[in-house]
Amino acid sequence: MKNRPPLFLAIAAIGFMLVFPSCVQVKEYQKNKLNDADMVLSSRRSQKNELNFQTYREGSAGANGGKTGGGCGCN
Amino acid sequence: MKKLSLTVIGLYALFLHAFSQFNAQDTVIYKTKPLALEEVNLVSSYYSQNGNHSAITGGIGDEHVVDFANGLDLKFVAWDQSHNKHSITAGLGFDHHTSASSAYVSSTGASKTGGTRVYPSLDWTVENDKGNTFGFGAYFSTEYNYQSIGLDFHFSKKFSSNSEFNAKVSGYFDKVKLIYPSELIPKAAVVSTTPTYYTTASGRTYLSGGGGYGGEDNVIPSSPRNTFTASLSYAQVINTSLQASLMLDVVTQSGYLGLPFHRVYFNDGTGHVENLPSSRFKLPIGFRLNAFVSDHVVIRSYFRYYQDDWGINSKTADIEIPIKVSQFFSVSPFYRYYTQTASKYFGAYKAHTAADEFYSSNYSLSELTSHFVGLGIHTAPPKGVMNNEHFSSLDIRYGHYTQSTDLNSNIVTFDFTFK
Numbered sequence: 001m002k003n004r005p006p007l008f009l010a011i012a013a014i015g016f017m018l019v020f021p022s023c024v025q026v027k028e029y030q031k032n033k034l035n036d037a038d039m040v041l042s043s044r045r046s047q048k049n050e051l052n053f054q055t056y057r058e059g060s061a062g063a064n065g066g067k068t069g070g071g072c073g074c075n
Numbered sequence: 076m077k078k079l080s081l082t083v084i085g086l087y088a089l090f091l092h093a094f095s096q097f098n099a100q101d102t103v104i105y106k107t108k109p110l111a112l113e114e115v116n117l118v119s120s121y122y123s124q125n126g127n128h129s130a131i132t133g134g135i136g137d138e139h140v141v142d143f144a145n146g147l148d149l150k151f152v153a154w155d156q157s158h159n160k161h162s163i164t165a166g167l168g169f170d171h172h173t174s175a176s177s178a179y180v181s182s183t184g185a186s187k188t189g190g191t192r193v194y195p196s197l198d199w200t201v202e203n204d205k206g207n208t209f210g211f212g213a214y215f216s217t218e219y220n221y222q223s224i225g226l227d228f229h230f231s232k233k234f235s236s237n238s239e240f241n242a243k244v245s246g247y248f249d250k251v252k253l254i255y256p257s258e259l260i261p262k263a264a265v266v267s268t269t270p271t272y273y274t275t276a277s278g279r280t281y282l283s284g285g286g287g288y289g290g291e292d293n294v295i296p297s298s299p300r301n302t303f304t305a306s307l308s309y310a311q312v313i314n315t316s317l318q319a320s321l322m323l324d325v326v327t328q329s330g331y332l333g334l335p336f337h338r339v340y341f342n343d344g345t346g347h348v349e350n351l352p353s354s355r356f357k358l359p360i361g362f363r364l365n366a367f368v369s370d371h372v373v374i375r376s377y378f379r380y381y382q383d384d385w386g387i388n389s390k391t392a393d394i395e396i397p398i399k400v401s402q403f404f405s406v407s408p409f410y411r412y413y414t415q416t417a418s419k420y421f422g423a424y425k426a427h428t429a430a431d432e433f434y435s436s437n438y439s440l441s442e443l444t445s446h447f448v449g450l451g452i453h454t455a456p457p458k459g460v461m462n463n464e465h466f467s468s469l470d471i472r473y474g475h476y477t478q479s480t481d482l483n484s485n486i487v488t489f490d491f492t493f494k
Binding site: 023024025026030031033034036037038039040041042044045046047048049050052053054056057058059060061062063064 | 116118120124144146237304306310312315318320323324326360365367375377381389399405407415418440441445447453470471472474476482484486488490
């Protein structure tokens, strides 16, 4: 592996630095949309088995709440 | 007038007194709450796959697989005297699959094609009144040729800036049963009558029971595989309709990282058992952005960059657009694009040479692109699904997957929630 951080890491860090200072303070009573089930910042429970087969059929995994170990994938 | 004022003050004091007593009783009532079942989730999936690059037959051959996966989670909740919420989730998974290529672990095609995996899990999480959490998890998985034990510790902290930090460290301690293709069983394992240690070119060591596959106890030897993961994520609310998170996993694996029944055919026509390095370092980083773009439409987006020391670089882009048809019903079309470079250890059928130290014809390590497209529906009526007040929601998802290696598959998932 090359000894430099992935380009995406730098882009994501810059993106966060640009986006987050523009954040507004949101009160609890203003969070009805943010608390909607579709706004949850993770994979859906119903995606669990999709993430599993993608992990087995592709060479990469992780950073999505899916498994990073445990289990065979030997089909 | 003085009497009237004193009476009003007296009544007011009496009211305050009564109210304060009522509050005190309330506090006592809500201070502790014994463990009670809060939610039951059942997720069932049916997966069917076709392809023609099975690793068991060296990168050629039928990859037809059918898998029926089920997971049941029971979530219990209790409150302690310090007003901490304790959540205990007990899970039990049960998968059964049939795989056409598994028949050819034996060169005659006589091996069994079906397998069952059972995987219980337990998680305990404590959440304080500020929403910060910590907890522990344990996991176990067993199937015929593979056992796994997993442990994790996780915590999260919320900040007043509408942001949240999550961290999780986990370890999986696996055992791969050394089932070789019938014509490639190491000869030493067949003729030896005493246990024998083998050290391969990759430095891994495994134990043969001697006396053939089973030795005197008829036990097939196993080799360890350990995985350690540190997962970090930071989530931020941007405004009343937009929030994002950044996720980073650092994964290190060691031990037997190939599978012993995967064949590799060299360019001279000889057959070998897949041989991969005994360590792997993975670095995936993901970014998620969710937005309410109108009162009825949400956009869920996800991007991941991945890199490892086997030479794989991948990019994943995923978008899902839930459309709220009514307050209790939504449809969610989704699309995922994935692309990766090949591992330096991958070679197709008869592409490797005897000079290669490591070799695999497993197409999950090849250069590939994939598309995954489908639709989900979600319903959560106020009176319960099918008017059953305990059946609180139902999710159904269907997806069709195609890969540039000619592999394609379909998956349908049902997610039932009971409260």
